[in-house]
Amino acid sequence: MEGGMTKAEVLKKVILSQYKSVRQFAVEMDIPYSTLVTALERGIEGMAYSTVIRICEALSLNPVDFSPLDEGEGLSAQITTKRVMERYSRFNRAGRKKILEILDDYSQIEMYTREDS
Numbered sequence: 001m002e003g004g005m006t007k008a009e010v011l012k013k014v015i016l017s018q019y020k021s022v023r024q025f026a027v028e029m030d031i032p033y034s035t036l037v038t039a040l041e042r043g044i045e046g047m048a049y050s051t052v053i054r055i056c057e058a059l060s061l062n063p064v065d066f067s068p069l070d071e072g073e074g075l076s077a078q079i080t081t082k083r084v085m086e087r088y089s090r091f092n093r094a095g096r097k098k099i100l101e102i103l104d105d106y107s108q109i110e111m112y113t114r115e116d117s
Contacts (some may be wrong), residue, residue: 010066012040014059029058 005013019025022040026033031051038046056063059116062078069078088099106112 006043007066008040008043010061011044011055014061018059025058029054031055054084 015022015025015042019028022036026036029036031054035047044052053063055061055064061067062069062071071080088096091099
């Protein structure tokens with residue numbers, strides 16, 4: 001999150017950087033304008049978690065700390081990457097080597113590879 005800004009302030013800044021107005025964003029997200037304005041003024045803590053997730057996905061923000069997500073990578077992909085890296089970091093040198101060998105093996109199997117890779 002940007003230095004000293006609340007989550008609501010970050011949201012408002014990002015919304016206005018990507019949309020003409022908060023109203024336009026609310027309409028496009030199918031969120032009642034009054035609900036969004038109230039959350040931006042009083043804090044998002046009272047807003048439904050599922051709504052916050054939808055907003056963060058639309059604005060490419062991490063819903064945990066409201067930091068920007070990497071370009072072109074969706075939220076679920078970034079969460080998966082983070083989980084994989086956290087688990088990988090738990091292995092010792094031999095374990096990491098084995099994991100990389102397994103990844104190399106599976107990357108050779110067509111049914112496990114993406115078409116765009």
